[in-house]
Amino acid sequence: MISESTLSAIGAGVVIAPSLLLAILGLTSLIGRPLSERTIGRLTQVATVAGLLGAVAILALMLALDTRHVPVELGNWVVIPEQHFHFHLKFVFDRLSVPFVILSFILCGTIGAFANVYLHKEVGYRRFFVFYAMFLLGMVVSSLAGTIETLFAGWELVGLSSALLVAFFHERPSPVRNGLRVWSVYRIADAAFLIAAVAMHHQTGAGDFEVLMGSGPWPNGVAELTHAQALFVGTLLLIAAAGKSALIPFSGWLPRAMEGPTPSSAVFYGALSVHLGAYMLLRVSPILALSPILSGMVILLGLTTAIFAAMTTRVQTDIKNALAFASLTQVGIIVVEIGLGLRYLALAHIVGHACLRTLQLLRAPSLLHDYHAMENAIGSHLPRNRSPWEKLLPAGARNWFYRLAFERGYLDAVLADYIVQPVLNLFRWCDAMERRWTDMLSGGESRESDRVPAHHETVEEFV
Template sequence: MIPVLDVLGVIVLGAPAFALLLLAVAHLALGAGLAERRIQQVTAASFAVGLLAALSLAALLAMGDVPRVAVSLGSLLSLRGYQFDVAMELRATTLLLLTLTFVLAGLVGVYSARYLHRDEGFFRFYLLLVVFAIGMELIATARSLTLLFAGWELVGVTSALLIAFYFRRSGPTRHGLRAYATYRATDVGLLLAVAILEHHGHTADFDRLGLVVIDAPWLGAVAGLVILGAMGKGAVMPLSGWLPKAMEGPTPSSAIFYGALSVHASPYLLLRAAPLLDRVPWAAPTVVGLGALTAVHATLVGRTRPDIKTALGYASVAQVGLIWMEVGLGWHNLALAHIAGHAALRTWQLLRSPSVLSERAMMRLRTGRDSWWAAVGVERLVPARARAWLYRVCLEAWYLDQAGRVMLINPLAALLRRLDRWDARVRGWLGADDRVGLGPMPVAQVDEALARHTSRHPAPRPP
């Protein structure tokens, strides 16, 4: 029985990676892109195989006495007593997220075959979709916070690149860069948490987070940094502004990232780190408070949005806030069920959003009125005098973007410009060549470079 479980575990984790390898070899090594139909078939087959293996593994674990399956790829780094193992494990909660990933990613892949038909970025979209699935697998199955961080970064990079998918327009590239900047700023917290755990606690394994011996100040710092790291991808207050703007990307990527999986990686991280957070008295109230504030903010602001995708984006943020509250209150099973149910519902809503206007017009034509539910909202509970003021404040998203620009972005930009001038002056004194230094490539340039490469070997048009 054990070898069968091990084989199924390898298949679950390896199916998307094999699809990525196959797509890359076909496109790069062979010098010619696959036809659109073949690209879609390869990704669909990988997700189908992964789903069948995950369901089979879940059934065997439920019937047997083995609670989990461990998969280890060996040690990636061993230095002065420190060892970084690429180790993963599959258990009931892990398989729930993996099943959700395979089902929804496969659904989006099938939907996108028509949505992006003959689009110049067809191959690029499916390549990023497979990389995203690999990142979600690492988030779900990593045995340590260190390995989870690798999957966390893969999800963040693919998210930013898909927001900037239509890179020839300024809006998507600008919003993709903003999402990426938000990710990077909050991911620093997660990276510092890993460093503190490895240095002071000598382990970042999730199984040992509840027992790791570490001084109370450092333990509190790790808890706060983990919460900070989870705030970015979950668009938790006051970092909620980037997610509705991320709807500039293709509708399928909006569904899989900001309705289904990526946005739920935030509370899932808190669930995995719960043994550590439970040891810090203020951590749970902080999670509950941030979740409640996010839910109220997103609900009210979402009622003022005129377009369906932005309104659904704020609705996703509101539900993530509620899931944060459930995690903070210790209702972990309810939070998992909420993640699964909300991901499925929001994916369906976002995928059908392009047809909502025509359906609403048809309803008005047939019945002579809109749905009665459209007139119901929490703002009806507000007195009439305060309603106009509340609408104005919510229309500006509580002025969070303006406050962040004045209090954080502008001072930081001024500081960086000053440092750049000092750096240029020092280089002038040293006689250094400015062409030697190459800064990080912006997300729009990454997307454009990938698009240029794929355009040199375009996928053959179907007959």
């Protein structure tokens, strides 16, 4: 008979494998002893296969023992008695986390094998795999998180690695600016996430999902919150999911994220990271079930995003952006399914769509080559099929929708003017006030460069 300690040991091994990979790759780079490409490739394969085998073993044991919930407790890492707060590190294997963590290992292993060849002799080869290991660990922690603090830790690792890989080609200014933009949007989403986590602690006394969901494993749990509490916490988590998965109004950063290498674009915005917000909504779906208003908001947000992305993907001039917005279309539909309470359908949709989109993004470079070769062979462009909308809509309406889609709904400009700009102005004002206060205390004078920025100053260099 398999004991609980054995299950816990195997479960801990699933998290330890990517943790060791990140530690080895990161430490060898920090001490100036970088590993060879062959060694990095082998370590990546070993860590991915070890984690995958551990997850599959847990799944097999769960089926054999007829259990649907295997917790792995690692205790309290931070305890603040005065604030009634504790950081409880806990991982959970259940019907939601096991498929998603297996998907993460399979797709990350595929991307790792592809990148090992794709980035051969690339100057930033080792740097890519350090960020890749960080992303893999973040996805595993997010997938298996049993508390909202653990989920936030994985969430941050995914966000940080995503922004760093967008700015991977840092020799050019554009990738760096776009990486900063992605990071700034993630900060807004993470702020909502943190407020939701604090609210959960005050309302339930803990951030444990088991305490929050009450009785029954996923998806049968019933959240122990009032309707008002569920609406408040659920709205904050919906904002966090929208920022992470590029849902409206945060969709403006998605095309900027295509600056990264093709392997990172595939694993982030085609396969895993873009689905992380939807996965989080699935994890807290019992909260959505408590509030019809919140469920309606989820459905409306997903439907609006799907329609917007379907329009935008049709007018993109490069294949990576077209596939990114095509992915966003499906993510919007997945969010609608979650809002309607179709949880198993949404989970199956995530798994199938992630696999398909990964294949498409990895195949895209050779597909373009084959497409151009075919056009050169026939001596002209391939014929284009007429859309049925050309018959249903007048020319003026088609032109209006085309411009709206071509400008990506003007969401990027709105994001810069009404979210990024005010936040940066506030931080600059706070920095200037702090400098003036310290100068006054030290008897010095404020420098001209420390003045409070005027309202008309822009962040063109940043955005």
